[in-house]
Amino acid sequence: MFPELNNLLNTTPEGAEQGKLTLLCDAKTDGSFLVHHFLSFYLKANCKVCFVALVQSFSHYNMVGQKLGVSLTTARERGQLVVLEGLKSAVDIFFRPQEEPHPLQFLREANAGDLQPLYAFVRDALEPVDCGEAAWRCPVLLVDDLSVLLSLGVGPVAVLDFVHYCRATVCREWKGNVVALVHDSGDAEDEESDVLLNGLSHQSHLILRAEGLATGFCKDVHGQLRILWRRPLQPTTPRDRSLTYQYKIQDKSIFCCEPSSEPYSL
Amino acid sequence: MDLLPSNRSPPPPAPTQGSPCGSASSKDSVEWEGRSLLKALVKKSALCGEQVHVLGCEVSEEEFREGFDSSINNRLVYHDLFRDPLSWSKPGKALPGGPLEALRALDKRTGSGPATIALDSLSWLLHHLPCPILCQTLHALSRQDSCPGDTLPGEQVRVLGLLHEELHGPGPLGALSSLAQTEVTLSGTMGQASAHILYRRPRQRPTLQTQWFSILPDFSLELQVEPLLESQPPSDLHTPSVDPTTHLTFNLHLSKKEREAKDSLTLPFQFSSEKQQALLRPGLGQATSHIFYEPDAYDDLDQEDPDDDLDV
Numbered sequence: 001m002f003p004e005l006n007n008l009l010n011t012t013p014e015g016a017e018q019g020k021l022t023l024l025c026d027a028k029t030d031g032s033f034l035v036h037h038f039l040s041f042y043l044k045a046n047c048k049v050c051f052v053a054l055v056q057s058f059s060h061y062n063m064v065g066q067k068l069g070v071s072l073t074t075a076r077e078r079g080q081l082v083v084l085e086g087l088k089s090a091v092d093i094f095f096r097p098q099e100e101p102h103p104l105q106f107l108r109e110a111n112a113g114d115l116q117p118l119y120a121f122v123r124d125a126l127e128p129v130d131c132g133e134a135a136w137r138c139p140v141l142l143v144d145d146l147s148v149l150l151s152l153g154v155g156p157v158a159v160l161d162f163v164h165y166c167r168a169t170v171c172r173e174w175k176g177n178v179v180a181l182v183h184d185s186g187d188a189e190d191e192e193s194d195v196l197l198n199g200l201s202h203q204s205h206l207i208l209r210a211e212g213l214a215t216g217f218c219k220d221v222h223g224q225l226r227i228l229w230r231r232p233l234q235p236t237t238p239r240d241r242s243l244t245y246q247y248k249i250q251d252k253s254i255f256c257c258e259p260s261s262e263p264y265s266l
Numbered sequence: 267m268d269l270l271p272s273n274r275s276p277p278p279p280a281p282t283q284g285s286p287c288g289s290a291s292s293k294d295s296v297e298w299e300g301r302s303l304l305k306a307l308v309k310k311s312a313l314c315g316e317q318v319h320v321l322g323c324e325v326s327e328e329e330f331r332e333g334f335d336s337s338i339n340n341r342l343v344y345h346d347l348f349r350d351p352l353s354w355s356k357p358g359k360a361l362p363g364g365p366l367e368a369l370r371a372l373d374k375r376t377g378s379g380p381a382t383i384a385l386d387s388l389s390w391l392l393h394h395l396p397c398p399i400l401c402q403t404l405h406a407l408s409r410q411d412s413c414p415g416d417t418l419p420g421e422q423v424r425v426l427g428l429l430h431e432e433l434h435g436p437g438p439l440g441a442l443s444s445l446a447q448t449e450v451t452l453s454g455t456m457g458q459a460s461a462h463i464l465y466r467r468p469r470q471r472p473t474l475q476t477q478w479f480s481i482l483p484d485f486s487l488e489l490q491v492e493p494l495l496e497s498q499p500p501s502d503l504h505t506p507s508v509d510p511t512t513h514l515t516f517n518l519h520l521s522k523k524e525r526e527a528k529d530s531l532t533l534p535f536q537f538s539s540e541k542q543q544a545l546l547r548p549g550l551g552q553a554t555s556h557i558f559y560e561p562d563a564y565d566d567l568d569q570e571d572p573d574d575d576l577d578v
Contacts, residue, residue, distance in 0.1 A: 114352070116352075116354050119354060120354075157393045157394070160393070161351075161352060164324075164348075164351075165352075165354055168326070168348055168349055168350070172326045172328075172329075172348075172349075191435075194432070195433055198296060198430065198432040198433055199389075199430075199433055201296040202296060202299070202324075202389075202430050202433075203324070207296075230296070230299060
C-alpha cells in the first residue's frame with residue numbers, strides 16, 4: 001500500500017472504516033495503482049478479501065503486491081484472499097457443462113442479462129463462516145474493473161444492480177467494504193459509461209478520481225488525484241469535501257503534493 | 267409542496283377546489299446530493315402530523331432513519347426495496363410483487379389522513395420500470411386524476427420523489443417533470459447549497475424561485491440569504507507586471523543614436539539614384555577590386571583558354 005495515500009485519506013489499516021463503498025475512477029490516465037493500493041491495504045488490515053480481477057492475470061497483481069509488501073499467493077493459500085481470475089475463467093466457461101453455475105455465466109448467453117451468478121460467487125466467498133478459526137476483520141470486495149463488464153455486453157443497469165446487491169450484503173449486512181474501479185471514457189456519446197459512472201457515484205461514500213493533466217504528459221507529474229467524500233452519515237455545514245492533489249508514482253511509493261498555484265512557464 | 271422554513275407555521279390544508287395534493291420532485295447531482303433535503307422534507311411532514319411512507323430503493327432502512335428522533339421515526343413507515351429488490355437472495359427478503367407492486371401498494375396504505383409518500387429514488391424506479399408505467403402509477407398515487415370534490419381534505423397525499431438528473435435522458439426527465447407540480451433542482455456555490463424551485467400551480471403561470479439553504483444535523487431545514495460572491499481582488503497598481511523582456515540574452519531595444527544609424531543605412535538591394543551614379547562613374551581613388559588566388563598543391567592550372575575551340 002502507499003502510506004502517502006493513507007495520509008491523504010486519513011486512514012490506517014488498523015483503523016479502516018467499515019460499511020463503505022469506495023469508487024475508484026480514472027480519466028485519461030491509468031488508475032490501477034489505486035487498485036493495487038487498496039488490495040494491499042485491506043490484506044494488511046487482516047480483512048477477508050474477494051478480488052474480482054477481470055483485467056490482469058493473478059501473477060501480475062502478485063508481482064505488484066510484493067512490491068507493496070503483500071504476497072497474494074500466501075494470502076490465497078491461507079484463505080484470506082479469494083480471486084476470480086477473469087482472463088482464465090472466461091475461457092474455462094466454454095469447456096464446462098452448461099448446468100454448472102459460473103460467475104461469468106453471462107458470457108454464454110445471447111443477451112447478457114443480469115450478474116446474479118457473479119453476486120452469488122461474491123456472497124459465497126465472503127459470507128462469514130463461524131468455524132472456530134481466526135476471524136478476519138471484515139469482508140472486502142475489490143473489483144478491477146467494472147467497465148470491462150460493459151465491454152462484455154452487460155448493461156449499465158445490470159452492473160449497478162450487482163453493485164447494489166454487493167453494497168446491501170457486504171457493506172450493510174456484513175459491515176464490510178466494497179472498492180471498485182471504473183473508467184471515465186470522456187466520450188460524451190458513451191451514454192452507458194456515463195450512466196454507470198454517475199450511478200456508482202451516487203451510491204459511493206468516497207470517490208477517488210485519477211486524472212491526466214490537462215496540459216498533457218509530464219515526466220515529473222503523472223496526474224491529478226481528486227478525493228471526494230460523499231454521503232456523510234449526517235448532513236454537515238458546508239465544509240471542504242473535495243481535495244485535489246498532483247501525484248507521481250515511484251517504484252514502491254507515491255509522491256503527492258498540492259497543485260501549484262503558479263502557472264508553469266515553458 | 268413548499269419548502270417550509272423552520273420559523274413559520276405550516277400552511278393550512280388547501281381547499282378542495284384547487285389541487286389538494288400534488289407531487290414534487292427533487293433533482294440532485296453527484297456534487298449536490300438531495301437525500302438530505304428529502305429527509306428534511308420528510309421530517310417536516312411528520313412534524314405536521316402526517317404519516318410518511320418511504321419507498322426505499324437506494325439506502326437501507328437504518329441509514330434512512332439515522333438522524334431522526336423517535337417522534338419522527340414513529341410516523342415513518344419504511345417500505346424496504348433496498349435489501350432484495352430483484353429477489354436474488356435465498357430465502358427471499360423481497361417485497362412481494364417486485365418494485366411495481368410495491369409502488370402501487372403505497373396507494374392503498376395511505377387511505378386515511380393526510381400522508382406523504384417519499385420515493386427514494388425515482389431514478390432507481392425509472393431504471394427498473396418502463397417510463398410510461400411509472401408515470402401512470404405516480405399520477406394515480408398523487409390523486410391528480412380525481413375530480414375536485416371527490417377528494418376529502420383528510421385524504422390529501424403529497425408525493426416527494428428524488429431524481430438523479432445525470433442518469434437519465436431528456437425524455438424521461440421531461441415526462442417526470444410534467445407530472446410534478448413543484449420541481450426542485452439542487453446546486454450550489456462556495457460550499458453553499460441552493461434550490462431552484464419551479465412551481466406549477468393550476469391556472470397560474472409557473473414561477474421560478476431560488477432559495478439558499480442548509481440542512482442541520484437533525485435534518486431541520488434552515489433558509490439562508492444568498493452568499494456574497496467574493497469579488498475579484500482589485501488589480502494592484504503597485505505590483506509591477508512581469509516584463510518578459512528582462513533577462514534576455516539579446517537586445518530588443520535601440521538607443522536614439524542606434525535608431526538614427528539604422529534609419530540612415532542604405533540596404534544593398536535598394537537601388538537609389540546616388541547608387542546608380544556611383545556605379546556609372548567610379549570615383550577617383552576608388553580602387554578596382556582585385557581577386558587574390560593562392561593555388562594549393564592539388565590545383566591543376568591550365569593557362570590555355572578553354573574557349574579556344576569554340577567557333578563563335
